Amino acid sequence: MKELTVKKRMAKDRLFHSLVLFFASLVVIPLLFLLGYIFKKGIAVINWDFIVSMPAGVGESGGGIVHSLVGTLLLILIAVFLSVPVAVGAALFINDHPKNRISQLIRFTVDMLQGIPSIIMGIVIYIWIVLPMKNFSALAGGVALGIMMLPIIIKSTEETLKMVPESLKEASLALGAPYYKTVLRVILPAGLSGILTGILLGVSRIAGETAPLLFTAFGNPFLNTDLFKPVDALPLLIYNYSTSPYPEWIRIAWGASFILVTFVLILNLITRWVVKKWQIKF
Amino acid sequence: MSASPLKVHKVKEKGFSAFLLFSGTLVLMVLGAFFVTLVLQSFPLFRETGLKFFTTSRWVPMENAFSVLPFIAGTLMTSFLSILIAFPFSMALSILLGEYIKTGPFAAAFKSVTELLAGIPSVIYGFWGIMILMPLVQSLQIKLGVIPYGVGVLTASLILSLMIIPYAASLGRDVISMVPGDLKEAAYAMGATRFEVVAHIILPYARSGITAGFFLALGRAVGETMAVTMLIGNSNFIPKGIFSPANTMASVIANEFGEADGMHTTALIAVGLVLMLLTGIINSIGKSIMKRFQVGG
Amino acid sequence: MKKVMKWIMLGFVLMGSLSFVEAAEKELMGAGASFPYPLYTKMFSEYHKETGVKVNYQAIGSGGGIKQVLAKVVDFGGTDAYLDDAKLREVKEEILHIPTCLGAVAVTYNLPGSPTLQLTGDVIADIFMGKITLWNDQRIQSLNKTVNLPKMRITVVRRSDSSGTTFIFTDYLSKVSADWETGMGRSKTPSWGATAIGAAKNAGVAGQVKNIPGSIGYVEVIYALSNGMPVASVKNKSGRFIAPTLEGVGLAADTDMPADTRVTITDTAATDGYPISSFTWVILFKEQNYGGRTLAQAKETLDLLWWMIHDGQRYNEELKYGELSKEAVKKAEAVLRSTQYNGKPILK
Numbered sequence: 049m050k051e052l053t054v055k056k057r058m059a060k061d062r063l064f065h066s067l068v069l070f071f072a073s074l075v076v077i078p079l080l081f082l083l084g085y086i087f088k089k090g091i092a093v094i095n096w097d098f099i100v101s102m103p104a105g106v107g108e109s110g111g112g113i114v115h116s117l118v119g120t121l122l123l124i125l126i127a128v129f130l131s132v133p134v135a136v137g138a139a140l141f142i143n144d145h146p147k148n149r150i151s152q153l154i155r156f157t158v159d160m161l162q163g164i165p166s167i168i169m170g171i172v173i174y175i176w177i178v179l180p181m182k183n184f185s186a187l188a189g190g191v192a193l194g195i196m197m198l199p200i201i202i203k204s205t206e207e208t209l210k211m212v213p214e215s216l217k218e219a220s221l222a223l224g225a226p227y228y229k230t231v232l233r234v235i236l237p238a239g240l241s242g243i244l245t246g247i248l249l250g251v252s253r254i255a256g257e258t259a260p261l262l263f264t265a266f267g268n269p270f271l272n273t274d275l276f277k278p279v280d281a282l283p284l285l286i287y288n289y290s291t292s293p294y295p296e297w298i299r300i301a302w303g304a305s306f307i308l309v310t311f312v313l314i315l316n317l318i319t320r321w322v323v324k325k326w327q328i329k330f
Numbered sequence: 331m332s333a334s335p336l337k338v339h340k341v342k343e344k345g346f347s348a349f350l351l352f353s354g355t356l357v358l359m360v361l362g363a364f365f366v367t368l369v370l371q372s373f374p375l376f377r378e379t380g381l382k383f384f385t386t387s388r389w390v391p392m393e394n395a396f397s398v399l400p401f402i403a404g405t406l407m408t409s410f411l412s413i414l415i416a417f418p419f420s421m422a423l424s425i426l427l428g429e430y431i432k433t434g435p436f437a438a439a440f441k442s443v444t445e446l447l448a449g450i451p452s453v454i455y456g457f458w459g460i461m462i463l464m465p466l467v468q469s470l471q472i473k474l475g476v477i478p479y480g481v482g483v484l485t486a487s488l489i490l491s492l493m494i495i496p497y498a499a500s501l502g503r504d505v506i507s508m509v510p511g512d513l514k515e516a517a518y519a520m521g522a523t524r525f526e527v528v529a530h531i532i533l534p535y536a537r538s539g540i541t542a543g544f545f546l547a548l549g550r551a552v553g554e555t556m557a558v559t560m561l562i563g564n565s566n567f568i569p570k571g572i573f574s575p576a577n578t579m580a581s582v583i584a585n586e587f588g589e590a591d592g593m594h595t596t597a598l599i600a601v602g603l604v605l606m607l608l609t610g611i612i613n614s615i616g617k618s619i620m621k622r623f624q625v626g627g
Numbered sequence: 628m629k630k631v632m633k634w635i636m637l638g639f640v641l642m643g644s645l646s647f648v649e650a651a652e653k654e655l656m657g658a659g660a661s662f663p664y665p666l667y668t669k670m671f672s673e674y675h676k677e678t679g680v681k682v683n684y685q686a687i688g689s690g691g692g693i694k695q696v697l698a699k700v701v702d703f704g705g706t707d708a709y710l711d712d713a714k715l716r717e718v719k720e721e722i723l724h725i726p727t728c729l730g731a732v733a734v735t736y737n738l739p740g741s742p743t744l745q746l747t748g749d750v751i752a753d754i755f756m757g758k759i760t761l762w763n764d765q766r767i768q769s770l771n772k773t774v775n776l777p778k779m780r781i782t783v784v785r786r787s788d789s790s791g792t793t794f795i796f797t798d799y800l801s802k803v804s805a806d807w808e809t810g811m812g813r814s815k816t817p818s819w820g821a822t823a824i825g826a827a828k829n830a831g832v833a834g835q836v837k838n839i840p841g842s843i844g845y846v847e848v849i850y851a852l853s854n855g856m857p858v859a860s861v862k863n864k865s866g867r868f869i870a871p872t873l874e875g876v877g878l879a880a881d882t883d884m885p886a887d888t889r890v891t892i893t894d895t896a897a898t899d900g901y902p903i904s905s906f907t908w909v910i911l912f913k914e915q916n917y918g919g920r921t922l923a924q925a926k927e928t929l930d931l932l933w934w935m936i937h938d939g940q941r942y943n944e945e946l947k948y949g950e951l952s953k954e955a956v957k958k959a960e961a962v963l964r965s966t967q968y969n970g971k972p973i974l975k
Contacts, residue, residue: 114464168605171602563824
């Protein structure tokens with residue numbers, strides 16, 4: 049370093065700074081372009097009719113995607129109902145016995161579950177649920193998505209529970225409240241933001257998943273709210289329509305993409321608000 | 331009710347603990363059952379053909395010839411290529427946001443954009459790739475005089491790198507911002523330029539964290555399905571170059587599972603097993619490096 | 628916490644009641660060939676208007692259709708390739724085939740100016756085997772003397788999924804090219820060369836051909852026509868170049884049909900018949916009492932199929948599919964009548 053003059057060092061610094069700026073902005077361009085493209089193509093298609101009506105027949109114009117909107121909501125509901133109790137229970141367990149063998153195993157499992165490719169989720173649930181029930185169903189799709197949500201909710205809940213001060217728990221126990229009441233009335237409400245954040249993050253992660261639904265929820269051109277029948281979902285519709293040669297269907301796929309991205313965006317905003325509003329402060 | 335409230339509490343207490351234990355073990359069982367299902371369902375293939383699955387290189391369902399090698403090759407090529415492409419960009423972003431501009435409107439805006447991009451579903455990346463990226467690659471191929479497939483290893487890697495850059499960059503930023511302030515300040519106090527601080531203090535310190543981040547990003551790239559399926563060209567051969575159409579383990583399952591029967595299904599499940607093991611290994615390496623880094627930091 | 632529980636309970640009740648309302652509606656599930664998908668979509672949306680029965684048909688490919696029927700997860704499957712004798716023997720239960728329409732596999736391509744090409748089966752086979760690699764190859768040029776063919780590399784686009792369309796196409800090529808028959812053979816999933824691009828479903832192939840200059844692919848004709856893509860006229864047995872039109876397809880189907888309706892009409896002897904034509908079928912189990920199916924559900928399925936081969940036929944022409952001939956309808960009726968529930972005929 050000694051032989052370099054200050055000028056040279058400054059120049060090197062400036063060069064590095066501009067390199068960093070160059071690469072950073074270079075990558076932001078396609079990413080912004082991608083977002084802009086979805087919004088531009090999508091907004092042109094969106095109107096009230098698009099959201100509330102059923103698809104038009106092949107070759108007819110107009111029509112909407114209400115069936116896949118309802119399907120996606122149904123799948124999310126099933127996934128949330130199935131995964132939240134288990135995830136919160138597991139997180140409480142880890143929180144109660146942090147050094148326990150089982151807890152460590154659960155932590156490892158959570159990491160592994162998070163890494164399972166979504167397509168494998170699809171084939172395993174096909175084997176577990178679709179084959180024995182002899183039916184593609186919203187339930188099968190919901191289970192697949194629910195398992196994908198599990199690790200996210202467990203992690204988020206566990207992180208928050210860690211921050212609930214021990215003194216709070218001890219105070220409740222000292223007052224004679226039984227352990228389960230302490231958990232339900234004191235610890236969980238204090239950690240509610242973590243659970244909510246986990247659910248929101250989980251939902252925004254699964255809302256756009258296609259691969260686990262290919263062999264489970266399967267798709268349906270009609271509106272369906274029966275848990276035991278196949279349903280359509282936004283990502284399935286986008287996959288099927290975007291690979292079609294009909295310009296009308298491609299338009300619809302852009303509209304659906306726009307709705308899906310907006311949905312995820314709104315979820316992100318709500319998540320941030322929840323984190324801010326209900327931050328644990330003690 | 332004659333039972334004392336204390337007894338009721340005891341019962342509830344036990345029930346509650348049992349529920350927690352049950353939830354915990356259920357999570358364990360889910361993963362275990364996944365593994366067992368894949369092993370049991372793919373077992374007939376290994377019983378019938380032994381290790382041919384790993385030693386041959388042809389995948390021709392019609393002749394009952396099944397080898398996972400073309401897909402391992404496709405998977406490794408696309409994911410490493412995408413990491414290679416993503417590396418300079420995500421490093422630049424991590425350094426920019428972890429060191430140059432930690433706060434302020436630009437940092438906040440960038441954080442929102444990355445979060446949003448991480449939330450864009452894979453299928454939409456694929457859709458966009460077909461519309462925009464594929465023609466671009468095609469015109470590049472026409473200029474280079476190679477067969478203008480448009481789809482193939484390179485196209486899939488490009489879209490994959492776009493998908494993992496936000497993830498890798500946010501991991502990198504977290505790691506870089508964890509570098510202790512006093513170390514940096516000491517260097518600055520000695521008159522070091524920012525570049526010198528980054529090159530001689532931050533990067534060496536954060537190296538293992540950054541490595542871990544790339545392992546985790548690699549894990550994502552390996553398991554990514556939809557966007558890759560839409561852009562890789564779906565050819566069941568070991569790719570000859572970056573322009574060749576190919577198939578990854580995930581994309582061949584997405585393509586063929588719906589209509590496979592008999593041994594073909596079994597073979598696809600075996601591909602799934604290999605894929606699950608591979609992502610498991612990559613992720614565990616990443617997580618364990620990350621844990622050591624966090625403990626060390 | 629109690630409030631949350633209440634909301635959760637409410638949610639379950641709501642979902643349960645929705646399921647209950649829906650259960651009263653009649654629904655049928657089908658899956659398979661993407662070749663007749665546009666027609667089936669049209670037919671089923673009309674059938675829903677007429678009868679209130681919802682038919683969910685997912686175009687997952689013929690191979691998928693057969694697989695899901697055998698797995699007993701659908702009411703019926705759709706396939707462009709009938710199950711051959713070996714496959715039928717392999718399946719314990721008896722499978723029935725009902726023809727629903729006629730279709731043509733068109734050879735479509737992406738060339739500047741979209742000229743209409745004339746091709747022979749031999750040349751098509753060599754293009755798809757990678758033996759002819761340039762568009763201005765002597766063998767293509769000599770068939771199209773008036774067309775100015777560019778010196779452009781040919782990119783073959785083929786199906787990546789197991790496909791009845793592929794079966795029809797390879798069945799035809801096996802009949803006209805000995806090299807094809809020994810090298811590739813008839814299959815829903817032949818082993819394509821490494822340079823052929825795979826795309827999913829008819830729609831995927833059409834999409835790729837549309838995107839790649841110099842490419843060639845094969846699709847059910849409506850997928851090419853709806854896109855304004857050019858299709859080749861193919862030389863038939865009598866030496867005439869025939870375009871994939873309804874007329875050409877209808878003439879190709881003018882042949883004796885066996886009682887089980889399984890017949891191939893590729894490489895037809897009809898003077899003006901289009902040589903890459905085929906029936907497409909719906910398949911189902913002969914014994915309808917399986918996997919807990921009720922008699923009502925079986926009846927519902929048969930009513931639909933009956934409607935498809937009669938009233939439903941009026942939508943065929945408008946969507947460029949051939950109508951079934953009177954003889955074919957009669958044979959199909961007989962097959963439908965042979966279905967049973969606990970060994971007793973369902974239809975009277």
